[in-house]
Amino acid sequence: MKIHEYQAREILAKHGVPVPRAEVATSPAEARAVAERLGGSVVVKAQVLVGGRGKAGGVKLAAGPAEAEEIAGRILGMDLKGITVRRVLVAEAVNIQKELYLGVTIDRSRQAVVAMGSAEGGVEIEEVARTAPDKIIKVYAHPMLGFADFHARQLAYGMGLAPSFASDFTRIMRGLYNAMVATDASLVEINPLVIVDGKLLAIDSKILLDDNALYRHKDLEALRDLDEDDPYERAAREEGLNFVKLDGNIGCVVNGAGLAMATMDVVKLYGGDPANFLDIGGGARAESVAAALKIILSDPKVEAVLFNIFGGITRCDEVAKGIVAAQGQLERKVPMVVRLLGTNEEEARRILAEASLISATTMEEAAQKVVAQLKQG
Numbered sequence: 001m002k003i004h005e006y007q008a009r010e011i012l013a014k015h016g017v018p019v020p021r022a023e024v025a026t027s028p029a030e031a032r033a034v035a036e037r038l039g040g041s042v043v044v045k046a047q048v049l050v051g052g053r054g055k056a057g058g059v060k061l062a063a064g065p066a067e068a069e070e071i072a073g074r075i076l077g078m079d080l081k082g083i084t085v086r087r088v089l090v091a092e093a094v095n096i097q098k099e100l101y102l103g104v105t106i107d108r109s110r111q112a113v114v115a116m117g118s119a120e121g122g123v124e125i126e127e128v129a130r131t132a133p134d135k136i137i138k139v140y141a142h143p144m145l146g147f148a149d150f151h152a153r154q155l156a157y158g159m160g161l162a163p164s165f166a167s168d169f170t171r172i173m174r175g176l177y178n179a180m181v182a183t184d185a186s187l188v189e190i191n192p193l194v195i196v197d198g199k200l201l202a203i204d205s206k207i208l209l210d211d212n213a214l215y216r217h218k219d220l221e222a223l224r225d226l227d228e229d230d231p232y233e234r235a236a237r238e239e240g241l242n243f244v245k246l247d248g249n250i251g252c253v254v255n256g257a258g259l260a261m262a263t264m265d266v267v268k269l270y271g272g273d274p275a276n277f278l279d280i281g282g283g284a285r286a287e288s289v290a291a292a293l294k295i296i297l298s299d300p301k302v303e304a305v306l307f308n309i310f311g312g313i314t315r316c317d318e319v320a321k322g323i324v325a326a327q328g329q330l331e332r333k334v335p336m337v338v339r340l341l342g343t344n345e346e347e348a349r350r351i352l353a354e355a356s357l358i359s360a361t362t363m364e365e366a367a368q369k370v371v372a373q374l375k376q377g
């Protein structure tokens, strides 16, 4: 789950990371009032869950309260990469001498937290990784001790920072690490981390939270911005389904995350393109199958659906009934290929045959059949 800059900066500040003074505003008049409180020039920043707001016109400097009001009037309500801006952050503007990058994330292959730093700040780090990977310095945290002072110095000097920044940099890096651990984040990033009057300051903060750990953080779950949620993923979450939207045209309804991954692979192998990852879970009942189908078919790109259900706890006849019931309620009909295996599979096949659904016995056969359906259409 992504959270907004204004939320991420609060978390970082709590962990000792220096951030400029700032307040959120939801109207031009409020932006003016904030600018008056801050004094001097300010920067007005759109609060939307996308990167590259600066380039898209969502970050603007204002000389004082009157200009802040005028700029907030332009940014609020504007469409930024498909999202309507509802809030701005009005921050004290600073005189930037240099923009750096600093982030912590998880390196799965190393099974470690990695800190990445670069003297090429301000631009998206993926861009730096692509064009000049040697400009990204990495150090790996100790699994028990986290980052030690020497790790921080190694990173700071690698980024070309002078020794006078070492102690500030160490504190900031520790702050990022502690914020990551405390919130179960998968990414904590400052871009840019800037040099202002010989000091380091975090100008933009980003935190990605691990969805699977959110149950431990009710306070963070409350930060979710429902306005910017993917509508499909939100609907799935409300039904307790594990769903990830993808770009293809074959909807997949599967029980078990491993089987869902394997199903997507097999669909790809036979030339198809999955529209989603979906794990309806063990013990899936007719209602969750119906809910899953509704979510999948609300995506107009979906032209066929593949069910791959292994019935251990799940009863295949229940699932078959769910599919048939759901099919009756659907506004849009698409070909459906069903593979059901396990508990009560004979009964399931009978139900499917009566409803004239295409069935398959192996995963390969199911994938080939669903791809063939698209070719016919």
Ligand code: GDP
Pocket (backbone or CB within 6 Å): 043, 045, 050, 051, 052, 053, 054, 055, 059, 092, 093, 094, 095, 096, 099, 122, 123, 191, 192, 203, 204
């Ligand atoms: P992003 O484009 O969504 O990553 O938004 P950022 O918060 O990173 O802002 C984009 C750019 O605006 C930064 O890289 C800076 O160059 C510039 N910027 C942001 N705040 C200030 C500020 O206080 N003073 C100055 N001079 N530039 C700023």
Ligand code: MN
Pocket (backbone or CB within 6 Å): 122, 191, 192, 204
């Ligand atoms: Mn940024």
